[in-house]
Amino acid sequence: MTGPTPATIANARICPDCDGFGAAAVSSGARDASGQLPTIAVDCPDCHGTGTLPLRPRLSAADVEVAA
């Protein structure tokens, strides 16, 4: 995890794919000659690294069609 805490924007929905942690550090293999572990930052494909998704408008009963 690259962020210390998940996203906490009050008017947005936490991304269900990453639970608010929009980016992660992924190791790219073995340690290099200096002993460091190379990592790359990868963004969540659903929220593109923001950790939140915009709220969708609520559906009204007139908008819902039920097929029987």
Ligand SMILES: [Zn+2]
């Ligand atoms: Zn996400």
